[in-house]
Amino acid sequence: MATRAEVAKLAGVSASTVSYALNGDRSIKEETRKRVLKAVAQLNYRPNFAAGALAGGKSKTLALLSPSGEFGIALIALEYINGASAAARDRGYHLVIWPSQESELAEIQTFAESGMISGVILMEIKFKDERVTYLKKAKVPFAMIGRTEKPGKDSYVDRDFIGTTQLGVDYLDSLGHKKIAFLTTERAVGVDTRFGSALLEAASKKKMTARKIQVVNEASSGRDAFIELHKKYPDVTAVVSLNDIATLGFISGANEYGIKIPKDLSLIALDTPENHIEMSWPPLTTVNLPAFEMGASASNILIDQIEHKENKQNQVLLAGELVVRGTTAKARKE
Amino acid sequence: MATRAEVAKLAGVSASTVSYALNGDRSIKEETRKRVLKAVAQLNYRPNFAAGALAGGKSKTLALLSPSGEFGIALIALEYINGASAAARDRGYHLVIWPSQESELAEIQTFAESGMISGVILMEIKFKDERVTYLKKAKVPFAMIGRTEKPGKDSYVDRDFIGTTQLGVDYLDSLGHKKIAFLTTERAVGVDTRFGSALLEAASKKKMTARKIQVVNEASSGRDAFIELHKKYPDVTAVVSLNDIATLGFISGANEYGIKIPKDLSLIALDTPENHIEMSWPPLTTVNLPAFEMGASASNILIDQIEHKENKQNQVLLAGELVVRGTTAKARKE
DNA sequence: ACTACTTGTCGACGCGTGTCGATAAAACTC
């Protein structure tokens, strides 16, 4: 592997000039820079990570706290990770994965102080999240995928709840549905809370009635939810699900009771990762979740922060797209 | 953060002695080592990653090539990753994630040569895998989760196909099933091929007849498989599925046709990650997949290899456990 | 008692980079 010295020799400049030409911290004559870049390309030179970290105190390494998977988030986490990792690499950073145990927060600080880690990406954010509190106190740069209840100026990427919900509700409206229900989880993570209120808002704009059915993150609960719907609200013609796992159980329930989806009942799943779609029959109509992009965006925001590009936007909302598949149809006539 | 020099001072020894005391490359008086370790603990000293990598040419960083997810493997990949990462951390290594594009193989070599990466973990291994060929030629240490057709002396962790299959088949036998079918995917990865032959073997030992039904990795295909089974082999009383996604479709199909699982038909899924189980109703009887352990084992094997502990075992097979849930029952009487 | 090893420790150097201060040349200022 070529070193800086070799590049310098080939370009006929000093080693430090190569540094400045590449990092742009001092003014360099344009022609010199070109010569350097050419030498870099010729030798296929890449700055050595370790040396850079040692000399500059910048590890160019991000840590992503990998979730335990308790909320079924594992199913989509890989997309986040892939996105975050790809973006990090594009900007010359590494992404390391840490299976997160709450107990290890202190260790993160140690790593950050020793320069081993430049910043942290968090996912599965709770409304009140002690990790966030801790990282702020420890002055470790971080970015969230999701957000706390009051994120203030903290960096985050989150789903655009309002946009996503509107896409779904408007589509149901266009099919003539006026009585809908939605499946939601009450969990501390806050996702469903935000979705829930966005949905009520969107529905009332379209003058729909919207029933709420509580589920937990299990297929069996989705099945129970179907039964509840069937008994209590037989006039509902469309269901919006905010929970992927329960969605699958809901479909099983409908099958069991002989209710045909989408002829008798439409179903639209918000915010569902691509992977899930192939898991159900009929294939789900969804507003999908741009997980890869969210991960990438988190990396970029975090790196901006680390590099003190504070002018850049550090709070991003992303909405997916409506993808019509097999679980939606025109509202049945009573 | 404390440095080696500070530890040396506190312990009243030279800096190099601290190094040797910690790494054990030279003989050190036991009492001295104790003093050093005490100082290390007192100062909460951790060797600086970057400096170590620079000086020793050892980055203590593993790269895991993250799969694209085309085979639905994304669903369990996170478990592998968490396991690999946890084990790596226990041994003082980092695990970085690389979303893998085939085109980037050359880059891996560059990184390895520059000492940035000490080794690579591969998953989603194909029978003939060009990545393996490449890494061997490039002399980059690697370990596979899965294995090629002829792994030779290459390091790998894989599922114990024979053990896993036997657990499943024996259990069905104990419930009185004699006519079974199995759902399998013919894909280049080789997993199903190995499972398939293990299954035929296990079934013939128990004097069962075993029908094979081909599926692809989609729910709809599982549904089609049910229909095929229903029409062609109505006397089958139990089904073994080797494909998680198709399993879910299969259940939908049964629901649709009014066949009750497990009363009319038993279903057992081999090698299914925990995450999946909550996604179906009734809950699946499975032989589960020890994904976390497999990931951890891959890291350990790879690190052994990097550190030239060549006496250690570098090929490991792991079987899951039979977990009886809601999809198996005694064979129906004809 | 002399050599020949072994054990335990130390000092010195190098890994490849980021960055500071110095310097020479060029560009302004009045």
Add this chain to the structure above:
DNA sequence: GAGTTTTATCGACACGCGTCGACAAGTAGT
């Protein structure tokens, strides 16, 4: 045109650790 600032470049050093060679003290062999 003397003084001042700006631009472009260079040399030197530090970052924290791994490791080699040196050396003193101890042990074994004759």
